[in-house]
Amino acid sequence: MSDARLRRVQKEIKDCAKDKTSQISIEMVDESPFHLIGAFPGPPDTPYEGGYYEVDIHIPDAYPFQPVKMKFITKVYHPNVSSASGAICLDILKDAWSPVLTLKSTLISLQSLLCDPVPNDPQDAEVAKHYLTDRASFTATAKHWAQAYAQAPASKQKPVPGKQASDAEMAGLAESNVQSFTDMGFERAKVISVLKKLNYRGNNVSNIHESTVLEELFK
Amino acid sequence: MSTLTDQEIMKLMEGMDTQQDVMVKPLISAPVPLLAVREEYKNGSETVLGKLDWLQSNGWDQVWRARGDGDCFYRAFTLAFLLRILRSSDPALSANLAYDAIQRALPAMKQANFDSDLYEEFLDPLLAIVRSLAEDTAPPTEYALIQSLQDAEKSNCIVVALRLITSAYIRANPTTFEPFLLSPTTFLPLTVDDFCRQEVEPCGKEADHAQIMALAEALNTGILVAYLDRSDVKDGVNWVDFGHGDDPLTLLYRPGHYDVLTKDTFVVS
Numbered sequence: 261m262s263d264a265r266l267r268r269v270q271k272e273i274k275d276c277a278k279d280k281t282s283q284i285s286i287e288m289v290d291e292s293p294f295h296l297i298g299a300f301p302g303p304p305d306t307p308y309e310g311g312y313y314e315v316d317i318h319i320p321d322a323y324p325f326q327p328v329k330m331k332f333i334t335k336v337y338h339p340n341v342s343s344a345s346g347a348i349c350l351d352i353l354k355d356a357w358s359p360v361l362t363l364k365s366t367l368i369s370l371q372s373l374l375c376d377p378v379p380n381d382p383q384d385a386e387v388a389k390h391y392l393t394d395r396a397s398f399t400a401t402a403k404h405w406a407q408a409y410a411q412a413p414a415s416k417q418k419p420v421p422g423k424q425a426s427d428a429e430m431a432g433l434a435e436s437n438v439q440s441f442t443d444m445g446f447e448r449a450k451v452i453s454v455l456k457k458l459n460y461r462g463n464n465v466s467n468i469h470e471s472t473v474l475e476e477l478f479k
Numbered sequence: 480m481s482t483l484t485d486q487e488i489m490k491l492m493e494g495m496d497t498q499q500d501v502m503v504k505p506l507i508s509a510p511v512p513l514l515a516v517r518e519e520y521k522n523g524s525e526t527v528l529g530k531l532d533w534l535q536s537n538g539w540d541q542v543w544r545a546r547g548d549g550d551c552f553y554r555a556f557t558l559a560f561l562l563r564i565l566r567s568s569d570p571a572l573s574a575n576l577a578y579d580a581i582q583r584a585l586p587a588m589k590q591a592n593f594d595s596d597l598y599e600e601f602l603d604p605l606l607a608i609v610r611s612l613a614e615d616t617a618p619p620t621e622y623a624l625i626q627s628l629q630d631a632e633k634s635n636c637i638v639v640a641l642r643l644i645t646s647a648y649i650r651a652n653p654t655t656f657e658p659f660l661l662s663p664t665t666f667l668p669l670t671v672d673d674f675c676r677q678e679v680e681p682c683g684k685e686a687d688h689a690q691i692m693a694l695a696e697a698l699n700t701g702i703l704v705a706y707l708d709r710s711d712v713k714d715g716v717n718w719v720d721f722g723h724g725d726d727p728l729t730l731l732y733r734p735g736h737y738d739v740l741t742k743d744t745f746v747v748s
Binding site: 264268271325351352355356357358359360362 | 593594596597598600601632635639642643676677680681682683684
């Protein structure tokens with residue numbers, strides 16, 4: 261079993277190294293071919309453009325009959341990626357995996373996932389709500405994250421207000437909304453986490469009564 | 480006649496009945512009498528029992544069980560395909576014909592953009608067995624055949640190869656298949672690409688009529704499936720046939736599961 265698995269993984273790593281056009285890289289961690297780090301540039305014309313994304317790869321014992329395990333190492337603001345753990349919601353990493361897929365083709369699928377989020381099947385429900393409620397604000401936050409965590413050079417991005425993103429911007433919240441609650445004396449980090457959870461953004465603000473926010477803040 | 484001795488059957492069946500967990504059952508079993516299947520339906524539907532009795536009295540008395548892990552159709556197909564070669568009047572000739580049939584399915588795989596290095600590796604174990612059946616000097620026995628198919632790596636490779644052949648055939652004939660491609664969970668129509676990606680290529684996804692039809696046609700063989708459902712059939716069983724060709728492969732279907740069905744008193748016609 262493991263002979264064929266080793267042969268296949270080694271071939272995949274070699275093929276990927278030979279291919280200069282895809283810009284996908286696969287490197288070994290600690291010289292084990294079964295624990296790898298994949299990386300690719302953020303796709304153009306997306307908030308992730310200019311960023312460089314690293315993915316933790318584990319090859320299970322039954323590979324290629326069982327799907328490869330992947331999660332983002334680089335923090336990504338995306339409906340199908342957990343902003344806390346990097347876990348990814350993508351069908352081919354679960355029940356649509358097929359042994360004819362490869363590490364490279366799977367990393368390319370991750371790159372496409374960054375282009376085309378699937379908010380109806382989210383990994384991160386809060387991010388998905390943000391995406392569905394206020395697209396412009398979502399895009400701005402995703403750009404802030406790309407700059408902060410994925411070394412996206414600010415020059416390649418359309419200018420965003422302010423030099424460094426504030427904690428409110430990183431959470432995709434309007435500073436004025438955050439302030440209206442910190443002015444009441446609540447701790448800033450707590451306000452941001454509650455407003456994020458309630459999706460206190462754009463038109464949705466009018467749907468959320470102040471008392472609901474206060475109730476959460478007092479918890 | 481089956482070439483298996485009682486001792487060989489005992490060995491191949493080890494673990495089949497004692498292990499309750501489906502994932503540790505053999506991938507494919509030595510033949511059991513159809514009566515053993517009947518035993519499972521002892522207190523069940525009269526209709527199903529009637530169909531089992533009809534099969535028994537018409538000589539269909541042997542069942543080769545496949546593990547119920549979603550790949551059972553492909554594993555049952557493999558055994559039936561290879562048994563047919565072994566039991567034919569001229570196994571070497573049949574093996575060569577089978578080898579050619581597989582080779583003819585390869586261009587569609589290329590056309591479907593599957594990586595040839597990858598699918599050739601999955602095909603190798605199947606081609607190796609077919610080649611060994613073409614040898615006049617020491618062709619494998621039924622015992623050796625089952626033993627190879629109980630090897631997880633070989634069996635899984637063959638399952639993947641057959642899934643890719645099936646997928647490539649559906650992709651190459653979209654107009655034929657499109658009207659029948661439905662999601663088994665939502666019953667909504669799927670595109671050819673979505674259906675192949677979600678329901679054919681991944682391991683563990685059960686085969687339905689579209690997949691069976693595609694594989695039968697891709698490998699130019701008939702497949703005859705005896706349906707053990709509760710539908711009313713007077714004096715008989717519903718046989719559903721796929722593809723065409725003499726001497727079709729025969730499978731037994733119970734809702735959600737396929738096994739191989741053969742006649743023990745096999746007569747060469």
